[in-house]
Amino acid sequence: MIFLANILFVTTSLVYLAASALFLAHLTGRSSANALAPRLMVLGVALQAASILLSSVALHVCPVRGVHFALSVVSFAACVLYVSLRHRYRLDFIGAFIAPLALTFHLASRFGGSPAHDSDPAHRLQSVILPVHVITNVLGDALFLLAFATALGYLIKERLLKQKRLSGIFRRLPPLDSLERAEHAFLLSGFVMLTIGLMTGTVWAARVEAGHPADVMRAVLGYTSWFVFAAALAFRASGRWRGRRASYITIFGFLCMSLVMLLYVARTIGPLASLLMELP
Template sequence: MIHPALAPYANLAVYTAMGLFTVTLVCFALYLAARTRPLSAAPTAAADTRTPVAAGRHPATDRLAVATGDSPPVTGGDDAPSDSRRARQIAAVALNLTYLGAACLLAAVVLRGITVMRPPNGNMYEFTIAASAAAATVYAALARSRHWEWLGAFVTGLILAALMAAVLLFYTGAAQLLPALQSYWLGIHVTIAICAVGFFTIAFPLSLLQLAQRRRNTRPTMAGHRLLAVVPDAETLERAAYGMNIVGFILWTFTLITGAIWAQEAWGAYWQWDPKEVWTFIVWIVFAAHLHGRATAGWQSKRATYIALAGYVAVVANFTLVNLSSTFAGMHNYSGM
């Protein structure tokens, strides 16, 4: 049974979240701009009211190091950015908007589920909305507990892009699923995949920033030097991305397992070499290689980071190219995912 009267409210929640994340992205960008000013340019009154920071460190790195149990690494220098009162005010506004945006996306998922009276993850539109909600919720929790305001512009940018794709490219009206998809495994298998994508999405900008920080260390005059001075050092970013990828990999492993069990019930075999199955396995292999390389002595963390980035590209390809291209036509085509 479908309740069409609720469908407009689910869509309204998505549009509201898009508006909130647009403003949030601007606020986080303003926060980074406020933080990239030299220490000497910060208001002295605000600086006098804060606890002195040791030379060569900046607050974002110190807070993240405390949260992970590590000694705060030395970053910056005389040009280390200041956490002025204005920057803190902008960050507070951005974080509150992030919480509201995440709440709107969660509300959209719930309302969509009530509208169609099933788990709201049966097509590309619903998957994108739910994955965006997962990424927003994970980031909101981390931003609150670890003060990851410096990551906000990158995460909200990805979420906003995903929501625009969902509305403009993947939108599907509220409808019942085909009989083959009407299984309790839909709620288990796809929901686990959605949570995995949420963690992978947070790890992706962390890995990009890590590579940029390493390049900054070898080229101090490169463009974006002051912007990169705001974020933690490369080693701290690498550990954070590694933690996100570990959680995502564990969830993706359960995605593979539950998918195989559902395939056996639906098609009579655990594995059919369906393009969707193959690409899901490719994603698992790539992230397994990343985690193995990261834990192997003698491996450069830079190589492991490139593998992690390739894994996220494979996740996006698995969701877009495999679903939309006739080249990858297979047994999953009827699902819209």
């Protein structure tokens, strides 16, 4: 079963790699075919679902009760959301950002420690809080990943429109308004998830009396991200931060979230875990 899970992992990586190459080739004008890449994304999602399921069964680990699968599940959730929402927001070519990110996250999950050496104290605490915390955070991260990719697309398109360079990538990216609406929708949904994740995380931290420096740093970054996103949404509602500014703040917020996730995963990697333990 492990062997089959490994084959699925490699196949998923190859499919995401092919989708990334096709998306980028089309976005940069090197290929005119644009139907295959989204289909490869659908195939990648199916393969990744099978890969995660099989691996978790083989390793006797529930994917939402630990950090081992967190990265892969985040990229999986982001791809599912992309595949489901690409028509609604005309986001086909955002796949050029999503596919490489999904591939990176999927590959990174392989180096995110193994369940056997998982030092997450959550394993010692049987509670429904942890699955809720992990699910909402995973969904929140996936939505922020989509918001990040959409913000990148918006910034590129907006810059080209301001510079009046209207060929190539400009023509292949979705309409500016669609990008802005999609970015806002992803940001708002991600913020709801993040809020629930932070609340459950706070309760969980109090229960396990987590006082490790890495936990504190994570909490600080988590709250910082929450404030960044809250500010972005509030200022957008007031009309002050829209378009370009909103995109910059979305990217900043996503980077904060990525640091939280990096710390989360780094704790399970032997040498990094030791390094984090030595933090004052």
